[in-house]
Amino acid sequence: MNAPAPEFPTFPARTFLPSFLLGWGIGAALTFAVRAGAAMLLSAPCQGHTLLALLLPLLLGPGGLAFAAANWRRPGLAALGLGLVVASLLPALYVGARDIAVLRGEGCAGGYIVFAPAGGASVSSLSLPVGTTRDLTGRIGGYTRTTHPGTFTLQAQSSTPGITVTLPRTAVRAGEVFPVRITAAPDTGVNTYTVGVQATTTREGKVASASSSLDIDVRPAVSP
Numbered sequence: 001m002n003a004p005a006p007e008f009p010t011f012p013a014r015t016f017l018p019s020f021l022l023g024w025g026i027g028a029a030l031t032f033a034v035r036a037g038a039a040m041l042l043s044a045p046c047q048g049h050t051l052l053a054l055l056l057p058l059l060l061g062p063g064g065l066a067f068a069a070a071n072w073r074r075p076g077l078a079a080l081g082l083g084l085v086v087a088s089l090l091p092a093l094y095v096g097a098r099d100i101a102v103l104r105g106e107g108c109a110g111g112y113i114v115f116a117p118a119g120g121a122s123v124s125s126l127s128l129p130v131g132t133t134r135d136l137t138g139r140i141g142g143y144t145r146t147t148h149p150g151t152f153t154l155q156a157q158s159s160t161p162g163i164t165v166t167l168p169r170t171a172v173r174a175g176e177v178f179p180v181r182i183t184a185a186p187d188t189g190v191n192t193y194t195v196g197v198q199a200t201t202t203r204e205g206k207v208a209s210a211s212s213s214l215d216i217d218v219r220p221a222v223s224p
Helices: 012-040 049-069 075-105
Strands: 112-117 127-128 135-143 152-159 163-166 171-173 175-182 192-203 206-219
Touching: 012 049, 012 075, 049 075, 112 192, 127 135, 152 163, 163 206, 171 192, 175 206
Parallel strands: 112 206, 127 206
Antiparallel strands: 112 135, 135 175, 152 171, 152 192, 163 175, 192 206
């Protein structure tokens, strides 16, 4: 009479390690082969590169895990699937994250503006009593002076006439800190309003922009 199969299969090192390394090698080879092929097909500097950076990690990770689960009782094939899973992290996810960082530095991911109180951390909202003024700083991110060496023109917007955004400087460079002054008029109603700053520049005939908004929570005036 045959003995029942063990509930949890064993994975001898002599079987597991070669198959695992083979799976990792296949995943790594696919990563660089697809990147090399796509580099010849993608002529635009930004179009399609983000999808390429995410494609292999998304395919190798879930695909390798599903393959390993389907062959759990076959140690060699299960190990090959686990090798694909590891390859989805290194090198696929590593080089993908690096590519996305390069794309952001080249302005492909668009720009943004970071608001912060002087010497403080970035903020997305601000409490402002009626009739008072707050000074903040702004900084253009998402672009570098290497990829966008020109100056950006600043423009402020407000959702209500009672909130005024003053920009002492209207021309700055990427990464440069500039002052932002926000004032709530004495007759401004207690509510939450939105203000924003937009920066635009032209490079090689193409317009690049960066913008961000800030929620202003107008509160009653502070009693003396």
